[in-house]
Amino acid sequence: MEHLAAEVPDPVNLDVGINGGRVERKPRLNPIRVSLVGFLVLAMASWGYILANGDSGFGDLFKLETWKGAASFLGELAGKGKAGTPAFLQLGEWGKAGKLAYETLAMSVLAMGIAGAGVLITFLPAARNVAMGDLAASRSPLWKGLYFVVRGFFIFTRGIPELIMAMIVIFAFSPGILPGAIALGLHNYGILGKLSAEVVENLDPRPARALRTSGAGAFQVLAYGILPQALPQFLTYLLYRWEVVIRTTIVVGLVSAGGLGREFRLDMSFFRYTDVALLLIWYLILVMFVDLASMYLRRLAR
Amino acid sequence: MRSSIASTTLQRPRYRTQDSFFRGRGLLTLLLGVALIWSLTSVNWTGSIVHPGGLSAIGEFFKAAFTPELSGSFLGLTLGSAWTTVAYAVAGICLAVLLGFPLGVLASGVLAKSAGRRVAQVAGFRIVLGFLRAIHELVWAWLFVVALGLSPMAAILALAIPYGGILGRIYADILNDVPQEPLRALRSSGASEWKVLLYGRLPMALPDMLSYSFYRFECAIRAAAIMGFVGIGGLGMQIQLSLGDLFYNEVWTLLYALIGLVLLVDVWSTWLRRSLTQ
Known part of the structure; x- marks a missing residue:
């Protein structure tokens, strides 16, 4: 039987080459199936682990008092049951929080500046084709x-x-906006660097090759063959990351004591919930502003 | 004069006129430069920027990178908190997909009965998704801890809400961007919009949706790690505790575990995505 199976090609899996010879196919793992099954196992294990733990809080989600507590928290955010005018109805408080929002915006821009400058300096050697592939200027180790x-x-x-x-x-x-910007900048340097290096690895090598064959030096190949293709894509990624960074500034501010994050932490600790609500409003305004600005600027990069 | 060479894999070549320097990329460069200078001026440079003795502390911190804490009991603790972090991330991303998928279908407007309703539905649900993802997961976590009490569910919900918002928005975009011809063929043979979604859009969109969800899973690992800041266990909490006690060697063990974890998921999702996009 086995002999026969080897002779007659399987009509479903046509493992037959052009000349009729049998093509050896390696049994390969199907990444999609493996990943789905793997994730399913991981999901069951995770939920099992979390729910098996007595105080997972899952049961509390179905208790009325939990939601009463949540509702009263929302009420406090809106200023219910507290004496005095809520912070978000006082113009002075708006101004104070607005100044923090302004600082936060500066922190995000500075972070992108740090990340962008770092990437611009280092992304070329991180691209495989420039470092050791067909766009390499030299073969040195x-x-x-x-x-x-x-x-x-x-x-x-x-x-x-x-x-x-x-x-x-x-x-x-x-403490201030500088340490926050450095922390954000360093993390985004890694993300942007990886993305930018991949852009260079995937770019069209023909302009650079044409330049090389017509006698251009390494710098000229770089300036006219690689950068014009890579830089617009780099700027697009930079602007996309800016949208993420503005959302993260508040979190970094919690420890670096700059911008909205510091006040958020203080107000939460002192139960000044109407101030928290005001900070969240400014935060949302910032996020929306940066989303719109990034969309406009990305259009310019094209 | 600018010549147009742009033809990366992601962009089609575009042809522009010579006088566009202050309209296109030139204007962009100018704006970005001005923004950077503005941000530099808003830093307070006059005071002491660096702590007295701060640099030596940083030096000690980085010296500890070469001597991470490797005792058996601490490695056990690291492994345990790494698993907790993974469990929170997986549970969070499961809920995020359950939340993001229906919202994404609604925000794509593909099931709407009329053009007017579609516009209203798309605008409404896109605003909802925008709100969900506007607030960072740690801020959600803090709010949830205050509202629901300190429990793993608070962390999982805090992760699921912004990630559900992001996934929903991307799902909606992917469902809208599928090729239209097969859908027209389905419609002309009498399929309802539900059936067009089920047999036309979803099979075509699924690889991209899966690929993006896996990318988000990688981000969720990092996000779950920092949930420690509000007191919910995992690698982040241990890092915070060890940093507070100035046990830098322990911090580095935990950091290596976190980087290893992120790298592992990164390799997994790259492997999967490569086979999905082929």
Whole structure:
């Protein structure tokens, strides 16, 4: 039987080459199936672990008192049951929180500046084709080494969340928007660096090759063959990340003591919930403003 | 004069006129430069920027990178909190998909009966999704801890809400962007919009949706790790505790575990995405 099966090609899986010879197909793992099954197992294990733990809080979700507590918290945010005018109805408070929002916006821009400048300096050696592939200026092992160093640095900065980065940075810097911007900048440096290096790896190599064959030097190939293709894409990614960064500024501010985050933490600790509501309103205004600004600027980059 | 060379895999070539420097990328460069200078001026440069003795603390911190804490009991603790972080991330992303999928279908407007209703439905649900994802997961976590009490569910819900918002928005975009011809063929053979969704849009959109969800899973690991800040367990809480006690060696063990975890999920999702986009 086995002999026969080898002779007659399977009509469903036509593993037959052009000349009629049998093509050996390696049994490959199907990534989609493996991933789905793997994730399902992981999901069951996770939910099992969380629910098996007595105080998971899952049961509380179906209790009336939990939702009564949540409703009273929402009421307090809206200023119910508290003496005095809620903060979001006082013009002076709006002004104070607005100044913090202004600082927060500056923090996000500075963070993007730090990340962008860092990436601009280092993204070329992190691209495989520039470091050691067909766009390489030289074959020296130095470039190869640099590739691994920069890529390692990307992985390192990308793997540490902004908040933990801020906890470390605040060791050395005085509180303010600068440590927050550095923490945000470092984390986004890793993300943007990886994305930008991939842009260079995927770009069309023909202009650079044409330049090379017509006698252009390494710098000219870079300036006219690689950067014109890579930079618009880099700017688009930078602006996309800005939208994420503005949402994260408040979180970094919790520890780096800059902008809206600091006040958010204080007001939450002192149960000044109407002030919290005002800060959240400013936060939403900032997020919407940056989303719109980024959309407009991305259109310019095209 | 600018020549147009742009033809990356993501962009079609565009042809522009010479006088567009202050309209297109030139204007963008100018605006970004001005923004950067403005942000630099709003930093208070006059006071002491660096703590006295801060640099030596940072030096000690980085020296500890070469001697992470490797005792058996601490490695056990690290492994345990890494698993807690993964469990929260997985549970959160499960809820996020359950939340994002129906919202995404509604926000794409593909089931709307008339053009007027479609506009209203798309605008309404896009605003809802925008609100869900506008607020950072840690802010949600803090609000949930105050409203519902300190429990793993607070962390999972806090993760699920903004991630549901992001997934819903991307799902809606993907469902709208599928090729229209097969859908027309289905409609001309009498399929209802429900059937067009089920047999036309979803099969075409599923690879992209799956791919993006997995990318978000990678982000969820990092997000779950920082939930420690509001007192919900996992790697983030241990990092915070060890940092507070100035046990830098322990911090580095935990950081390596977190980076390893993120890298592992990154490799997994890249492997999956490569096979999905082929």
